[in-house]
Amino acid sequence: MKILVCITNVPDTTAKIAFVDSDTKLNKTGIQFIIGPYDDYALARAVELKEQHGGTVTVLNVGEAEGEPQIRKALAIGADDAIRVNAEPTDSYFVAAQIAHIAQQNNYDLILMGRESIDYNSGVVHGLVGEMLGIPSFSPVMKLDIEGTTAKLAREIDGGKEYLEAPLPLVLGCQEPIAEWKIPNMRGIMTARTKPLQVVEPVAVEDLAINERYSQPAPKGQCKMIPVEEVEKLITLLRTEAKVL
Amino acid sequence: MSVLVFVEIDNGSIKKLSQEAITYGAEVARMINATATVLALGAADESALAQAGSFGATKVLHASDPKLTHENSMAYADVLVQAAHQEGSKVIIVAKSGLGDAVAARAAAKLKASVISGITSLPEINGNSFKVTRSIYTGKAFATVDIRSEIKILAIRKNAVEATETGNMATVETFSPALNDANFTAKVTDVEKSNAELSLTEADIIVSGGRGMKGPENWQPLLDLAKALGAATGCSKPVSDLDWRPHHEHIGQTGIKVAPNLYIACGISGAIQHLAGVNGSKCIVVINKDPEAPFFKAADYGIVGDIFEVLPRLTKAIEASK
Ligand SMILES: Cc1cc2nc3c(=O)[nH]c(=O)nc-3n(C[C@H](O)[C@H](O)[C@H](O)COP(=O)(O)OP(=O)(O)OC[C@H]3O[C@@H](n4cnc5c(N)ncnc54)[C@H](O)[C@@H]3O)c2cc1C
Numbered sequence: 001m002k003i004l005v006c007i008t009n010v011p012d013t014t015a016k017i018a019f020v021d022s023d024t025k026l027n028k029t030g031i032q033f034i035i036g037p038y039d040d041y042a043l044a045r046a047v048e049l050k051e052q053h054g055g056t057v058t059v060l061n062v063g064e065a066e067g068e069p070q071i072r073k074a075l076a077i078g079a080d081d082a083i084r085v086n087a088e089p090t091d092s093y094f095v096a097a098q099i100a101h102i103a104q105q106n107n108y109d110l111i112l113m114g115r116e117s118i119d120y121n122s123g124v125v126h127g128l129v130g131e132m133l134g135i136p137s138f139s140p141v142m143k144l145d146i147e148g149t150t151a152k153l154a155r156e157i158d159g160g161k162e163y164l165e166a167p168l169p170l171v172l173g174c175q176e177p178i179a180e181w182k183i184p185n186m187r188g189i190m191t192a193r194t195k196p197l198q199v200v201e202p203v204a205v206e207d208l209a210i211n212e213r214y215s216q217p218a219p220k221g222q223c224k225m226i227p228v229e230e231v232e233k234l235i236t237l238l239r240t241e242a243k244v245l
Numbered sequence: 246m247s248v249l250v251f252v253e254i255d256n257g258s259i260k261k262l263s264q265e266a267i268t269y270g271a272e273v274a275r276m277i278n279a280t281a282t283v284l285a286l287g288a289a290d291e292s293a294l295a296q297a298g299s300f301g302a303t304k305v306l307h308a309s310d311p312k313l314t315h316e317n318s319m320a321y322a323d324v325l326v327q328a329a330h331q332e333g334s335k336v337i338i339v340a341k342s343g344l345g346d347a348v349a350a351r352a353a354a355k356l357k358a359s360v361i362s363g364i365t366s367l368p369e370i371n372g373n374s375f376k377v378t379r380s381i382y383t384g385k386a387f388a389t390v391d392i393r394s395e396i397k398i399l400a401i402r403k404n405a406v407e408a409t410e411t412g413n414m415a416t417v418e419t420f421s422p423a424l425n426d427a428n429f430t431a432k433v434t435d436v437e438k439s440n441a442e443l444s445l446t447e448a449d450i451i452v453s454g455g456r457g458m459k460g461p462e463n464w465q466p467l468l469d470l471a472k473a474l475g476a477a478t479g480c481s482k483p484v485s486d487l488d489w490r491p492h493h494e495h496i497g498q499t500g501i502k503v504a505p506n507l508y509i510a511c512g513i514s515g516a517i518q519h520l521a522g523v524n525g526s527k528c529i530v531v532i533n534k535d536p537e538a539p540f541f542k543a544a545d546y547g548i549v550g551d552i553f554e555v556l557p558r559l560t561k562a563i564e565a566s567k
């Protein structure tokens with residue numbers, strides 16, 4: 001089985017976000033970058049499926065060279081090889097077109113992604129890629145098993161869970177508890193250094209959308225403290241002051 | 246030409262999130278001198294669909310084929326594109342949700358349209374320039390996006406606009422799209438619906454519990470408060486990891502993102518990953534026994550106290566004031 005796992009290179013979940021160059025660029029100073037947490041679930045499940053069924057796991061990142069440590073980490077976790085499309089990933093359509101282009105050349109049985117990236121939180125790249133390839137996409141997937149050429153999966157729907165059977169190939173956006181995050185071991189880290197990481201240039205895609213500038217939410221006002229002896233007052237305040245009841 | 250709004254149906258009626266999307270679509274339509282048309286798929290009540298008029302739509306296209314009752318982003322996107330062609334729509338609106346994002350994405354690929362998800366306010370339109378503001382970095386920042394594609398697909402976040410209710414009715418037309426078998430290859434083998442009546446993404450009020458609740462057996466006071474408020478219930482990640490509460494209640498950066506009018510956090514410390522899931526809330530109340538808990542910095546109202554004492558008193562106060 002051939003599995004492609006698409007990973008993002010994103011600021012750590014605890015990162016403080018700020019901008020530079022007249023609010024046109026992320027201030028990367030002091031920020032630690034990580035594999036997107038949802039992509040990490042996808043990667044972990046891909047490695048488990050390879051252990052069960054044989055085959056290969058390829059990781060793909062559309063991003064600049066600074067993301068290579070995260071790609072190496074994915075190789076250390078158990079991917080066999082990696083592709084980096086050398087481009088700044090600013091627009092979902094652009095990213096999806098790059099992923100679809102790589103996928104068209106390789107006949108993957110499964111393309112696993114995270115349910116969403118934690119920088120853009122769009123949750124759209126899997127649907128875009130699925131449509132570009134003319135195959136189904138499902139998200140968020142919480143359980144995935146493969147039997148022959150059929151995927152048995154569970155996905156979250158509003159207020160519940162749905163179990164599906166669908167023929168491969170598929171594009172899936174993953175989330176917990178599909179697998180537990182894997183931490184690379186020493187042997188993995190050593191072998192990752194020599195695993196192939198291919199850098200390819202992007203295919204041309206028209207700019208459909210441009211991020212013009214960034215901004216930050218207005219700081220929260222002071223928190224009004226209510227003495228514990230008077231908790232009942234809260235109800236009145238929520239009604240008359242905050243007007244949310 | 247019309248602005249096309251894809252709506253989600255629950256129990257035959259238009260979901261609340263989609264009601265806001267209709268109002269958003271109607272506002273955009275006004276800006277570009279167009280009307281707003283709603284697309285509703287699957288089993289739905291004709292009179293409930295006519296309510297789309299109350300939120301600003303003039304017309305509803307209803308494709309009632311039973312095959313469309315089950316959530317299917319492949320088929321839905323296919324039908325949405327057919328409707329967009331019929332209506333000559335250049336702007337398509339969905340409410341941001343798992344389904345909305347998926348339908349928007351697949352339609353975007355078909356139409357070579359830009360799809361922007363997580364929009365927090367109405368667009369700025371000036372001649373040919375069309376700009377939107379969206380939430381990024383899980384609510385920690387915003388981006389202003391200049392959309393260049395001819396067709397624009399926007400996934401609107403909760404609270405981007407307030408759903409208007411004018412009392413007008415929309416005309417409901419039958420829509421009979423061609424359905425492609427290739428979109429129906431997946432087989433649904435089972436569905437588990439939680440017995441919660443209110444879903445977190447739809448709820449106006451959420452009462453949420455953290456590790457401070459000490460164990461699943463202690464949830465009753467929180468459930469009582471939620472019931473008194475007509476609220477949905479949520480939790481922090483460790484709580485769902487420990488199986489104290491079901492996974493779909495997990496709120497935060499790696500869980501569900503919510504934007505209710507009122508979020509009441511009980512025994513949750515306020516880690517940045519939790520805050521990322523609630524920073525779209527209008528009003529936040531924090532109850533924690535530790536005055537140094539970081540959540541107070543993100544709160545509008547705070548109570549330093551023991552949840553097991555505070556919750557029953559709040560419930561009582563609400564019951565008494567009804
Ligand atoms: C990559 C990553 C992603 C994550 N994603 C998420 C996420 O999506 N959502 C999420 O929630 N977390 C997430 N986390 C975990 C997050 O960092 C915190 O560990 C978690 O939010 C803490 O949960 P908590 O506040 O319930 O527990 P704690 O931090 O243990 O806090 C419990 C609180 O209860 C208070 N308390 C105890 N007893 C009482 C009492 N009797 N009365 C009143 N107050 C009391 C304490 O003072 C304390 O503040 C993530 C972590 C990582 C690394």
Ligand SMILES: Nc1ncnc2c1ncn2[C@@H]1O[C@H](COP(=O)(O)O)[C@@H](O)[C@H]1O
Binds near residue numbers: 007063118120125
């Ligand atoms: N630049 C990228 N490179 C590789 N995969 C990506 C990239 N951006 C998004 N993805 C994949 O698409 C998923 C959804 O991303 P998004 O639509 O941005 O929320 C992510 O979890 C990744 O698996």
